[in-house]
Amino acid sequence: MPDTIMQLDEFSQAYASQAKRFMWFLGAGASRNAGMPTADDLIWELRLRLYCAAERQDIQSHDLANKALRERIESYFESKGAPVRWAADEYTYFFEAAFGTDYAAQQRFLQDELNSSKISLNIGNRILAALLSMQAANIVFSTNFDDVLEQAVATVAGKSIAAFHLEGSYAALDAINSDQFPVYAKLHGDFRYRSLKNLSQDLKDNDAEIQRAFLAASNRFGIIVTGYSGRDANVMRMFHEAVGQANPFPAGLYWAVTRPSDVADSVRELITAARAAGVSAAIVEVGTFDILLATLWRQVRDKPAALIEKVQPYRAGAITIPLPPPGNDYPVLRSNALPIKDLPTKCGVIQCNPPMTYARLRDAQGDKIPDSAIAVTGEVFYWGSSAEVRSFIKQDEISSEHEHTFPDPGAALNTSTVMKGFFEQGLAHALCERAPVVLRKRGRAYYAVISTKPEDRAKLNRLAKAVGGNERAYISGQVPSVQAQWAEAVTIRLEERAGAWYFLLEPAIWISPLSMREQAAGFLRTRVLKRYNRQANDILDAWIAILLGDSTTSSEVTVDAFADGDHSAKFKITKRTAYSGRAVTRVR
Numbered sequence: 331m332p333d334t335i336m337q338l339d340e341f342s343q344a345y346a347s348q349a350k351r352f353m354w355f356l357g358a359g360a361s362r363n364a365g366m367p368t369a370d371d372l373i374w375e376l377r378l379r380l381y382c383a384a385e386r387q388d389i390q391s392h393d394l395a396n397k398a399l400r401e402r403i404e405s406y407f408e409s410k411g412a413p414v415r416w417a418a419d420e421y422t423y424f425f426e427a428a429f430g431t432d433y434a435a436q437q438r439f440l441q442d443e444l445n446s447s448k449i450s451l452n453i454g455n456r457i458l459a460a461l462l463s464m465q466a467a468n469i470v471f472s473t474n475f476d477d478v479l480e481q482a483v484a485t486v487a488g489k490s491i492a493a494f495h496l497e498g499s500y501a502a503l504d505a506i507n508s509d510q511f512p513v514y515a516k517l518h519g520d521f522r523y524r525s526l527k528n529l530s531q532d533l534k535d536n537d538a539e540i541q542r543a544f545l546a547a548s549n550r551f552g553i554i555v556t557g558y559s560g561r562d563a564n565v566m567r568m569f570h571e572a573v574g575q576a577n578p579f580p581a582g583l584y585w586a587v588t589r590p591s592d593v594a595d596s597v598r599e600l601i602t603a604a605r606a607a608g609v610s611a612a613i614v615e616v617g618t619f620d621i622l623l624a625t626l627w628r629q630v631r632d633k634p635a636a637l638i639e640k641v642q643p644y645r646a647g648a649i650t651i652p653l654p655p656p657g658n659d660y661p662v663l664r665s666n667a668l669p670i671k672d673l674p675t676k677c678g679v680i681q682c683n684p685p686m687t688y689a690r691l692r693d694a695q696g697d698k699i700p701d702s703a704i705a706v707t708g709e710v711f712y713w714g715s716s717a718e719v720r721s722f723i724k725q726d727e728i729s730s731e732h733e734h735t736f737p738d739p740g741a742a743l744n745t746s747t748v749m750k751g752f753f754e755q756g757l758a759h760a761l762c763e764r765a766p767v768v769l770r771k772r773g774r775a776y777y778a779v780i781s782t783k784p785e786d787r788a789k790l791n792r793l794a795k796a797v798g799g800n801e802r803a804y805i806s807g808q809v810p811s812v813q814a815q816w817a818e819a820v821t822i823r824l825e826e827r828a829g830a831w832y833f834l835l836e837p838a839i840w841i842s843p844l845s846m847r848e849q850a851a852g853f854l855r856t857r858v859l860k861r862y863n864r865q866a867n868d869i870l871d872a873w874i875a876i877l878l879g880d881s882t883t884s885s886e887v888t889v890d891a892f893a894d895g896d897h898s899a900k901f902k903i904t905k906r907t908a909y910s911g912r913a914v915t916r917v918r
Contacts, residue, residue, distance in 0.1 A: 334613055344584075350466060350467075353551040354458065366474070373424050375443065377424060378394060381406055418563065444476045457624065460637045465512070469512065469547055469551060473562065475518065545568070548578055560597040583610070583611040585601065585614065629746070665908045676733055679711055679712075680716075680719060680720065683727060687708075688706045695722050700722070702892065703899065705748050707748055707749075714895040750824060766780065767780055767781055777838065777840055779819040779840040805818040806818065814847075815842045816850070820836060837870065839854050887902070
């Protein structure tokens with residue numbers, strides 16, 4: 331389902347234009363960074379308790395971070411006929427094995443594990459609370475029992491938010507229908523209440539009133555699902571029922587995941603059903619809950635200063651540290667960052683009516699990978715060929731075309747992840763156009779991968795010697811026992827530190843096809859395992875020479891992408907990497 335996978339920068343634009351039209355659905359992953367355990371964490375704790383009780387072992391001497399211990403416990407329960415990990419009845423089995431029908435004991439266990447004193451709010455929790463406070467988000471549904479969102483709202487907004495749970499669910503639908511926002515509803519109940527629902531039989535009879543509220547909201551709002559695996563069959567049935575309604579999720583259904591490879595079949599089936607029903611639906615690769623919220627937060631306009639301070643109470647500020655005098659003191663650490671002196675200040679822009687979206691532009695591109703660098707923010711920004719970019723847009727949708735000037739390119743990058751990705755794409759093209767490399771992309775990362783053309787072999791000799799430790803070594807080839815090719819590569823990234831922009835390059839190994847990368851994991855580890863300081867330094871020098879030239883006569887180089895196009899992108903880069911040394915504080 332590659333066409334259903336969406337990258338975070340693309341989704342952030344879809345979100346920015348209609349933030350208030352989305353409701354949120356939170357699973358345990360949204361609370362784990364705040365110190366709350368997931369369902370899997372709870373099951374492991376019960377496994378450990380049951381194992382130590384049966385084997386008469388001291389529970390305090392066992393650390394679940396120990397992989398060998400986990401394997402031993404898994405083998406023990408496998409011999410007892412317990413469900414395997416991630417089985418549908420795993421949760422029920424271990425709760426019943428630990429507590430039987432003693433729901434009071436079960437409640438005490440959850441109350442202890444999910445105790446509010448253990449909560450440590452992360453930036454994602456704070457941002458969601460801020461969105462609720464400024465009404466950029468109005469409805470949150472959750473399968474969680476914890477108080478993370480309640481604490482976040484109290485901390486960030488100085489307000490309280492009452493959750494509709496199993497004891498008061500009848501009011502949730504009324505609140506939504508009468509626009510009494512924000513609305514926070516817990517599908518499985520609150521662990522403090524006696525009617526807690528967390529076992530399979532209970533889940534089959536999930537609270538009808540909260541389901542009705544969810545179904546009503548799904549006809550008015552799109553939905554962002556985050557931190558939720560899709561393992562509960564009754565919750566997924568509720569989603570399918572929502573998709574089966576008229577006009578489901580009018581702003582779209584977006585399921586945020588850490589990695590697409592981890593997506594459950596039940597989630598893929600839901601996305602397929604939603605798209606078949608005409609819903610704009612996709613799996614969004616976001617990394618973590620915190621990354622997702624931080625990215626979306628940057629796209630929100632008119633953020634109150636008081637909320638910004640609460641969301642990021644420990645923001646970095648400008649500091650001045652005097653450089654030490656020249657000398658031979660150690661340690662001195664070399665970074666992989668090259669200072670960028672000048673960023674491009676101009677690009678082409680095509681304005682569209684209706685505003686352009688990534689989805690429409692991608693559909694128009696089909697299988698063609700554009701030669702130009704393109705970004706979509708309603709308008710279409712580009713470096714390269716105007717004719718090529720226009721070919722992806724219906725002529726009657728083009729309202730104007732002009733050259734755009736960035737008064738402060740650095741500020742544009744800082745305020746928009748789309749612009750940062752656009753400049754990163756331009757930098758990647760500029761570095762790779764005239765070097766003996768090919769430009770590749772994996773996820774959101776750009777790679778310069780060595781050319782395997784015979785005529786480029788001599789240009790890569792320095793890298794081959796660096797990889798071989800002063801003796802020429804292979805820098806591409808066949809992955810042993812895997813139907814894939816490998817080649818030396820380097821990632822290309824833009825990063826800002828203390829108001830300055832840097833080109834970060836990190837040596838890597840490229841695997842082709844990408845689908846075989848997981849099978850080649852062992853090879854990748856051994857390939858880079860013993861690249862210690864001197865060799866890593868030589869490899870970094872080799873890559874700088876490949877991408878920026880081997881001349882020592884100039885410390886600064888200008889690289890230019892699309893010089894023959896209608897709009898070019900020029901970057902001036904310092905070839906000397908940044909260094910850092912030990913800071914010494916003198917007390918008088």
